[in-house]
Amino acid sequence: MPVLDPDRLFPAEARTRDIARTLFAAIEGAPILSPHGHCDPAWFAGNAAFPDPARLFVVPDHYIFRMLVSQGVPLTALGVPRVDGGETERDGRAIWRLFAGHYHLFRGTPTRLWVDHALAEVFGVSAALGPDTADAIFDEVADRLAQPEFRPRALFDRFGIEVLATTDDALSDLAHHEAIRASGWGGRVIPTYRPDAVIDPEYEGFAGNVAALGRLTGCDTASWEGYLEAHRRRRAAFRALGATATDHGHASARTENLAPDAAARLFRTCLQGEAGTGEADAFRGQMLTEMARMSVEDGMTMQIHAGSRRNHSGPVMAMHGRDKGFDIPQRTDYVAALKPLLDAVGMEPELRIVLFTLDESVYSRELAPLAGVYPALRLGPPWWFFDSPEGMMRFRRLTGETAGIYNTAGFNDDTRAFCSIPARHDVARRVDCAWLAGLVADGRIGMDEAREMAAELTTGLVRRAYRL
Amino acid sequence: MPVLDPDRLFPAEARTRDIARTLFAAIEGAPILSPHGHCDPAWFAGNAAFPDPARLFVVPDHYIFRMLVSQGVPLTALGVPRVDGGETERDGRAIWRLFAGHYHLFRGTPTRLWVDHALAEVFGVSAALGPDTADAIFDEVADRLAQPEFRPRALFDRFGIEVLATTDDALSDLAHHEAIRASGWGGRVIPTYRPDAVIDPEYEGFAGNVAALGRLTGCDTASWEGYLEAHRRRRAAFRALGATATDHGHASARTENLAPDAAARLFRTCLQGEAGTGEADAFRGQMLTEMARMSVEDGMTMQIHAGSRRNHSGPVMAMHGRDKGFDIPQRTDYVAALKPLLDAVGMEPELRIVLFTLDESVYSRELAPLAGVYPALRLGPPWWFFDSPEGMMRFRRLTGETAGIYNTAGFNDDTRAFCSIPARHDVARRVDCAWLAGLVADGRIGMDEAREMAAELTTGLVRRAYRL
């Protein structure tokens, strides 16, 4: 058996599988639209070769290192840097062997699908990864990485990426994005406005960040009105480099809609470092509504990624810092939380707010009913732990009957693992076709409709949700 | 392909589909029992022709207009009345064209199944609805509606409805029900006692409603005992016109079981308009237990529809009023909430309390374990957003292993869309047969048992849960 089954993720039943195959054949080659992710724009600005296989696949990928950690492999043995600068593994081959030796852990997980696909389709590896093939595959991939056709821009073109959005701090100088534009290379890489550092009063260095925002924009960010105007200018600067969206990652979906003077007072309290937990949370909530209002003005799509409890392990946070695989979902309410924002702007027909969740229990209870009636809302694809075959199928089954597909926003790969982008879109397209095939097979829709829907899920809905 | 696939909603796998077909053939023609819904008794009292297709299908159906609104169609363009009496679309054909032009939004939703079925089976329309066929289908349906065999009573008979329960305010004079009885027509249309307006202290005009209840019954409803007695008399008046059930729609499932003097004090506080949010909620909870006690006395089945946050959008509520598609489910607890009521009457072997939820996470965690042990409890069918093929299948899979089917109550169409009643029962029967076919196919039950269970799910359980 080849490593990649050509019918992978299609229904087992023959008639339904045939329908899925037919639907997939028509969209398999569609361009990749990647409106949300975490690739580094520096890759495309500089177009330097990627580092060795371990540093490309393992060290930066929390999907991978969290699974190895769960079975007792220390983060230090995987080359994950320490806050104190202490020793961690530096030998890429040693890290790769650890990964290959534990590759069975990923059986049944999406990581397995992504890595197999990247090795086979991007790097032309024909063997299955495992302890016995670790060295040979390391050498094979390392060899490829040294070749010009495996540099970032060449892969971008080979992958058929029509547009790739990065995620950029509000204070970013966007130099890499400017460099890409100036380079004459035709790849469309665009920034996304992610202002957590200047919106969240509990973010490290918040007051300093707000002051820096003032310097960047020439606004008096010590005043509420100046602070809002600074956001407007930064959003405009991002748009000038192609941005069509903003992104907001809060622990809850809480929103507020305070009167201007109350908001101004709250802002002052936060800026002076005097906000308690409740006030900080209220301010984040107020800013979601402010960002939504600015989106009504400037047409930027607003993304809300709510519900992650960041850095769950105290000891790991102390030793290795943020984003080391210890972010854990938590129960999240949207119905009460979003009401202030929705009362303010939810009926705006041109506004686009894309909602994401890590709490699947809200798909049918909260998100589908909300997106199925408020014109401003669209449902983002299954996020993070749920960006997986079963997760996507549950999402469709739990939201499709109430919100339909036309209130959803297509797929996001949401990754910093550049070589997995084709794999992730491949999985999403296959699962969508498998779902649609089921609807055709049991007579809920016709084949002509399924074809249209497959195209919409792959490109149409993405273009419209993100104005691409 | 015909618009309606004769095998729709059956499993794709051939052997399982054959089992489903066999099971369905035996119950497809069973009479329709509709123990809970929102049809207007005036239709059957007056037997006037239904209005034009748009006013029959679109304007009153929140499933339909909420989906169009979600894609930016204003409620006013759909003819939904305004609170201020302002202009809204009056041309039925224009509304119908809007609906037909957006019909693709319903792909994969139950609304699509219901509308297709009603057009094809009730009105004999052979074309698929869409922008190109909008006018022709409008004319075809309008033409039929003018014919005597499409009047309410004729359709009632044609649909094979054995009994249809409406939902009636406690203060209703029930004149239409009396008129139906007096008319000599044989259709069994019965009322349901729905006392929210005289039980919920936060209902508009609560105190006046309670006073009106006193006038209607000749009881002193200013006293707690008189108020309870008034309920008893109204329930008796409903029963005299055939009612077998009551219905209660609260935001939570909270119940209370206060000592009589504490309950009397709380009632007084509510009546004087001095109840805070907590006291109003406690009073609603107390009244659920009182209603349950009266059900032990008079044998009426009690329905609890909990967990809807009504009128989520402030602006829509202000412009169009209640019930305009902006009711959103919220997380709902049953385990702690129902304990006071269940401690009071949960072990009564003849009491029937039918529980409904909009929070699917409670099916397996709370509702099935409760209904699987308390003799008074039965599980109502999937409600509202979950009255759908996927929703029904999840309900069976999530409750069937703990509560079995004999602690469930069969199907409710719960609709005000009269022409969709056959479609809704058709969907429910097909999904039940699909689920049973799966149990037969993998050896969990025998074919003889599945036949018995299909009949129970279609009629037997309904008759017993509602004493019909």
Add this chain to the structure above:
Amino acid sequence: MPVLDPDRLFPAEARTRDIARTLFAAIEGAPILSPHGHCDPAWFAGNAAFPDPARLFVVPDHYIFRMLVSQGVPLTALGVPRVDGGETERDGRAIWRLFAGHYHLFRGTPTRLWVDHALAEVFGVSAALGPDTADAIFDEVADRLAQPEFRPRALFDRFGIEVLATTDDALSDLAHHEAIRASGWGGRVIPTYRPDAVIDPEYEGFAGNVAALGRLTGCDTASWEGYLEAHRRRRAAFRALGATATDHGHASARTENLAPDAAARLFRTCLQGEAGTGEADAFRGQMLTEMARMSVEDGMTMQIHAGSRRNHSGPVMAMHGRDKGFDIPQRTDYVAALKPLLDAVGMEPELRIVLFTLDESVYSRELAPLAGVYPALRLGPPWWFFDSPEGMMRFRRLTGETAGIYNTAGFNDDTRAFCSIPARHDVARRVDCAWLAGLVADGRIGMDEAREMAAELTTGLVRRAYRL
């Protein structure tokens, strides 16, 4: 059709079913490892014949009597003892007839699978249970129970049980376990340390229990240090008789990690009976962390069964006491609740904490993400109401993509119904093979991998999670 379909619980689709059959054939005969359950060690110490069929199958089995109660059968008619010693049914045949007469209630439930399997495979009964066969089957089973090959030890050997863990109070003298060891019989029956009675300040007689713990161990359990040392000694005594695990059944998963002096003060408050609800809960939480620390020291696997609201019905508790089928799951948080414990010991690579839940909404949101990163955590199998075909399939689908299978702990039968043990393991093995067959059929894993995974799920993971 025979009562037991040889392909039961396998996928209906032919190709996938063939894969499931092949996988199952290789593990069907594997030894039974039962690392958690509620069998009585006295059975194997004394090896007396089991009582009549009703007392073996019905009276002690809350799965069975709760379903009959839900349909109005009184507990007294089923022979369930009363707290006041009052009359309950004593005629085993009468109880059995009631059970057989209501056996249709179990259609589609796991109880049906277990009872059918036990009657057919353990007792050789060929007829289907029902009102007509009740007496004949009662006689047939009763006849078998009188034979020596149906005594506990003979059945233990026949069932192929390699190890069976019982659950034993911390204060137990373990005399039956000593007797089993002294008997020369080769069956491995081992105790499990379950210290609820000396850990939960709200347990009846807590202070007395703690004093008894002191007498048993020769420690001064009036002091915090002495109390902890007493636990260490009791754990050692359990280990000396083969124990490899502890078990903790709390209403929530709350943990605490107080400074020693704060913990000592809290202990004193609890011992003096002065702890409020919050303090009692905090103490239980502190003791989970203490138990985890002792597990790091002594290598015992720690099990946490959280989320059951015990004895929901006041009247049933008053009449019949604990454990009468009225324990109901409740919403349970793990992410915040476990943080103190995980910050203390979650990164210990040799520690094994097995988590169980009655709240399925946490599988994908909380448990899989936690177990997929913390080396100390493993996921226990679906518990109680979810120990069922659908429940197991949901568990795999909801956890497998994030935690994989290698962070799970294999199957527990968790039963006091000894004759159902082979049935329960049979169901679990079939469902695991059905799940794996689906992954093979749609190309997610290879057949060779599925074989390895099936063996791991059946025995490998159990041995490692419980150090058996």
